[in-house]
Amino acid sequence: MKLKLIVSFLLLTAYFTAFSQQKQSAAVVEKGLIKISILYPYAEGKTFDMTYYETKHMPMVAAFLGSNLVKYTIEKGLASGIPNQPLPFMAIGVFYVKSLSDYQAAIGPHRDAIRADFANYTNISPVILVSEVVK
Amino acid sequence: MKLKLIVSFLLLTAYFTAFSQQKQSAAVVEKGLIKISILYPYAEGKTFDMTYYETKHMPMVAAFLGSNLVKYTIEKGLASGIPNQPLPFMAIGVFYVKSLSDYQAAIGPHRDAIRADFANYTNISPVILVSEVVK
Numbered sequence: 001m002k003l004k005l006i007v008s009f010l011l012l013t014a015y016f017t018a019f020s021q022q023k024q025s026a027a028v029v030e031k032g033l034i035k036i037s038i039l040y041p042y043a044e045g046k047t048f049d050m051t052y053y054e055t056k057h058m059p060m061v062a063a064f065l066g067s068n069l070v071k072y073t074i075e076k077g078l079a080s081g082i083p084n085q086p087l088p089f090m091a092i093g094v095f096y097v098k099s100l101s102d103y104q105a106a107i108g109p110h111r112d113a114i115r116a117d118f119a120n121y122t123n124i125s126p127v128i129l130v131s132e133v134v135k
Numbered sequence: 136m137k138l139k140l141i142v143s144f145l146l147l148t149a150y151f152t153a154f155s156q157q158k159q160s161a162a163v164v165e166k167g168l169i170k171i172s173i174l175y176p177y178a179e180g181k182t183f184d185m186t187y188y189e190t191k192h193m194p195m196v197a198a199f200l201g202s203n204l205v206k207y208t209i210e211k212g213l214a215s216g217i218p219n220q221p222l223p224f225m226a227i228g229v230f231y232v233k234s235l236s237d238y239q240a241a242i243g244p245h246r247d248a249i250r251a252d253f254a255n256y257t258n259i260s261p262v263i264l265v266s267e268v269v270k
Contacts, residue, residue: 030208036216039223054270073165074270078235081171081263088174088264128216129223135189135209 033070033133036095036103040124042077042087050076050091052121058093060117064110068102069095090124100130165268168205171230171238172266175259177212177222184256185211185226192252193228199245203237204230225259235265 040048054074062072073096077089097103107114175183189209197207208231212224232238242249 034213035210038216050269058270072270073268075170075266076269077264077266078169079265081173081265088262089266092264092266127223129212129227130214130216131210131212131224131227133208134185134211135193135207 029070030096030133031135033096033098034100034103035129035131035133036097036100037129037131038093039089039127039129040077040091040122041127042090043124046090046124047122048090048124049121050074053091053093057117057121061107061110061114062095064106065095065097065103066106068097068099068106070098071096090122096133164205165231166270168231168233168268169235169238170264170266170268171232171235172264173228174224174262174264175212175226175257176262177225178259181225181259182257183225183259185209187256188226188228192256195252196242196245196249197230199241200230200232200238201241203232203234203241205233206231225257231268 040046058072058074062069073094075092075094077087077091080087095103175181193207193209197204208229210227210229212222212226215222230238
């Protein structure tokens with residue numbers, strides 16, 4: 001009976017240790033990463049096909065990046081946060097990578113293919129920001 | 136012996152199920168959330184004190200948001216991703232919230248205090264985007 005209690009306690013401890021470590025690593029993983037954000041400014045007459053972007057374009061680019069890619073995200077612009085101002089961006093796609101130079105080396109040979117795909121989902125010329133995750 | 140094997144198998148299954156669920160929930164947790172992104176455009180003569188922003192301004196605003204706030208992030212602009220183009224943004228702060236109306240209700244009474252704090256870290260008028268996490 002005592003042994004069973006000890007075994008149960010050890011198992012529970014292992015379980016909670018594993019869980020708390022998992023949680024911690026999920027929380028700190030982004031700090032220090034490089035973000036490449038592709039921002040699509042809104043303007044009258046501009047179009048953006050979110051379904052194509054999500055199911056074709058972003059997965060295509062992501063596949064070029066290999067293990068340097070930690071994750072990628074997509075967001076859809078809803079409104080300006082300042083009343084009576086126009087929507088700033090229709091959409092933003094972000095690649096979180098470990099190394100900017102590895103990103104550039106991976107994208108280089110595919111630049112023409114990536115640009116050629118733009119016409120399949122938008123007529124917007126994107127703004128591209130390279131930034132570092134501070135927090 | 137057979138019973139031990141079965142118990143071991145069940146424990147292992149429980150363990151891996153727990154882990155894979157944890158991983159999945161960490162991966163999908165952002166989808167559907169509302170992002171309020173405060174983007175600080177770069178221009179000649181513009182300044183931004185990242186230390187003040189990270190240690191004073193963002194924690195102050197975050198504290199107003201309560202349990203509606205899932206997380207907040209800060210990034211530092213490094214360069215344009217397009218050669219020979221100026222840096223688009225010096226910094227971006229983002230609040231990930233569950234409800235836009237709860238965010239607006241929480242910020243409303245503190246809007247003047249938040250705006251008054253701008254001068255302590257920047258002379259930039261930010262662009263604010265409300266968006267939805269698609270992926």
